[in-house]
Amino acid sequence: MITAERKPMAEIKAMLAPYRKILVVGCGTCVAECASGGEKEVGLLASALRMDAQIEGRTIEVREMTIDRQCVYEFIDKLTGVADRYEVILSLGCGAGVQAVAEAFPKMLVIPALNTTFIGETKEPGLWVENCRACGDCKLGYFAAVCPVTRCAKGLYNGPCGGSKNGVCEVDPDTPCAWQLIVERLENTGRNDLLEAIYPPADWSRQQGKGPRKIAREDQRSES
Amino acid sequence: MKADSNLKKVLTQNVFAVTAECGPPKGADPGVIKKKGNLLKGYVDSVNVTDNQTGVVRLCSMAACAILRQEGLDPILQMVTRDRNRIALQSDVLGASSLGIRNILCLSGDHQSFGNQQQAKGVFDIDSIQLIQTVRRMRDSGQIIGGEALSDPPELFIGAVANPFADPFDYRVIRLGKKAAAGAEFIQTQCIYNVKRFKEWMKQVLDRGLDKKVYILGGVTPLKSARMAEYMSKQVAGMDVPGDVIDRLKGVDPKDQRREGIRIAVETIGALKEMEGVRGVHIMAIEWEDAVPQIVEEAGLYPRPRISEE
Ligand code: SF4
Ligand code: SF4
Numbered sequence: 170m171i172t173a174e175r176k177p178m179a180e181i182k183a184m185l186a187p188y189r190k191i192l193v194v195g196c197g198t199c200v201a202e203c204a205s206g207g208e209k210e211v212g213l214l215a216s217a218l219r220m221d222a223q224i225e226g227r228t229i230e231v232r233e234m235t236i237d238r239q240c241v242y243e244f245i246d247k248l249t250g251v252a253d254r255y256e257v258i259l260s261l262g263c264g265a266g267v268q269a270v271a272e273a274f275p276k277m278l279v280i281p282a283l284n285t286t287f288i289g290e291t292k293e294p295g296l297w298v299e300n301c302r303a304c305g306d307c308k309l310g311y312f313a314a315v316c317p318v319t320r321c322a323k324g325l326y327n328g329p330c331g332g333s334k335n336g337v338c339e340v341d342p343d344t345p346c347a348w349q350l351i352v353e354r355l356e357n358t359g360r361n362d363l364l365e366a367i368y369p370p371a372d373w374s375r376q377q378g379k380g381p382r383k384i385a386r387e388d389q390r391s392e393s
Numbered sequence: 394m395k396a397d398s399n400l401k402k403v404l405t406q407n408v409f410a411v412t413a414e415c416g417p418p419k420g421a422d423p424g425v426i427k428k429k430g431n432l433l434k435g436y437v438d439s440v441n442v443t444d445n446q447t448g449v450v451r452l453c454s455m456a457a458c459a460i461l462r463q464e465g466l467d468p469i470l471q472m473v474t475r476d477r478n479r480i481a482l483q484s485d486v487l488g489a490s491s492l493g494i495r496n497i498l499c500l501s502g503d504h505q506s507f508g509n510q511q512q513a514k515g516v517f518d519i520d521s522i523q524l525i526q527t528v529r530r531m532r533d534s535g536q537i538i539g540g541e542a543l544s545d546p547p548e549l550f551i552g553a554v555a556n557p558f559a560d561p562f563d564y565r566v567i568r569l570g571k572k573a574a575a576g577a578e579f580i581q582t583q584c585i586y587n588v589k590r591f592k593e594w595m596k597q598v599l600d601r602g603l604d605k606k607v608y609i610l611g612g613v614t615p616l617k618s619a620r621m622a623e624y625m626s627k628q629v630a631g632m633d634v635p636g637d638v639i640d641r642l643k644g645v646d647p648k649d650q651r652r653e654g655i656r657i658a659v660e661t662i663g664a665l666k667e668m669e670g671v672r673g674v675h676i677m678a679i680e681w682e683d684a685v686p687q688i689v690e691e692a693g694l695y696p697r698p699r700i701s702e703e
Contacts, residue, residue, distance in 0.1 A: 322504050322506075322515075323475070323501050323502075323504060323515065323517050323520070324515075324517045324520075325501060325517070325520045325521075326520055326522075326523065327520050327521070327522035327523065327568075327571060328520070329559065329560075329561070329564070329568070330501055330559075330631075331554065331555075331556030331559045331583055331630075331631040332503075332556075332559065332630035332631045333559050333560050333561070333631070334559055334560050334630065334631055335560060336560065339504070339630030339631060340504045340506055340507075346560070348564075349560060349561055352561050352564050353561070364564070364567055365567055365570060365571060365574075367522060367523075367526065367571055367574060367575055368523075369523065369526075370479060370518070370519045370523045370527075370538055371518075371519075373518065
């Protein structure tokens with residue numbers, strides 16, 4: 170999933186300061202799973218904004234709405250007819266959601282309430298960890314399903330560096346050394362043959378390309 | 394003009410080599426480098442120049458190497474992949490050779506979060522092994538990454554580092570093998586305090602015949618005090634300073650600890666000279682370059698051989 174964290178209240182308030190009619194929009198998918206932008210968080214944030222205004226003696230109108238996915242037009246369309254009654258949309262979607270909503274409403278002001286952080290997994294309740302940087306050329310098959318691009322602090326394809334000690338990364342003792350994991354898993358899965366392989370320089374054009382990447386699939390287009 | 398690497402000459406003539414390290418200043422004064430270079434001159438075969446070590450901004454390694462060369466030393470250009478992508482790295486490799494620099498040490502580099510530019514973007518476009526392979530191909534096949542031909546290949550003796558004290562231990566020698574296969578010709582190791590573990594590693598090196606593929610120079614850093622030993626043991630990633638070394642320093646009066654540190658370094662070099670497969674020593678006297686002549690002399694490695702230019 171895409172993970173995100175809510176911005177500090179002061180930053181959100183500063184961005185909203187000029188506006189009185191606010192539509193707070195959540196997203197029911199990734200950011201709901203990571204408890205930063207789902208229906209519940211929308212409710213909490215909206216109440217906080219209302220309370221704040223009350224304490225400061227301002228009148229504001231805040232409406233809450235959570236759609237299934239902010240990054241897919243057919244769900245965004247649920248905001249049609251509602252959005253234009255507000256001065257601003259405060260989006261609790263990820264960066265993709267914020268932009269998709271903005272594109273659907275060319276004249277609406279859309280402000281992000283979250284800092285989108287990474288693609289990751291829910292490791293345990295309340296703990297999310299990054300494990301993919303969407304490099305566009307997945308090599309997990311060679312690295313025993315541990316991503317060196319993401320989970321090694323130096324993104325080493327031919328690690329481990331000289332700082333790997335007792336299984337943890339030199340950069341952050343709370344993070345396992347990705348290469349310790351790779352070596353262990355290669356051995357445990359009988360892929361010792363890969364231990365000595367030298368990986369050539371990566372093709373970062375698959376990640377950075379010529380600006381934003383896109384996937385165009387004719388088979389998917391013709392069906393709709 | 395086309396002088397060869399002095400380090401290479403020393404090693405190929407089977408002489409136990411001595412290299413040292415020179416850290417460039419946090420400023421633009423060439424005088425600091427000249428001074429450090431002249432302290433080392435005559436006592437070492439070649440001098441490493443660190444590349445913004447620990448992610449701290451310093452005068453660039455290439456310029457410092459060029460200055461050392463003017464002073465008559467044989468510099469080893471350290472190059473990390475943290476700060477430059479493959480375009481800049483390959484361009485710098487050519488530039489270094491054009492300045493008469495004849496040795497390069499390829500590293501990934503310390504993570505930027507350790508330094509004084511913690512908000513910097515770590516580049517790591519390629520890693521140290523890919524850099525070794527790249528320089529080797531530029532030199533031997535005259536090709537850059539992707540295969541395009543160079544008009545003139547760079548002339549560089551290619552080195553890499555190894556840390557026998559990091560984990561996973563058994564993988565360390567495999568990684569050395571990867572560096573050799575990628576094209577490294579000489580290896581400088583992490584500082585050795587745990588001679589026993591170093592020996593275990595060397596045994597694995599010999600078992601794989603890697604001593605025949607690369608020249609191994611053991612790393613030695615004199616300890617200034619028991620406090621420095623404790624700090625290195627606890628705070629510096631990938632460093633192994635055993636308790637008995639710390640206790641030995643603690644056992645002497647603080648004002649004599651530097652002397653004791655030098656003694657330990659000299660003893661370590663003595664052990665390295667006896668070890669099969671070890672072809673030299675790399676002395677990293679961090680901000681203590683004037684300790685190097687004494688260590689070299691006491692280790693019986695002075696004077697250095699004068700290798701004639703052919
Ligand atoms: S190799 Fe690339 S696609 Fe695969 S997990 Fe790593 S970053 Fe993601
Ligand atoms: S310690 Fe391991 S994870 Fe950390 S930078 Fe080194 S190789 Fe990568």
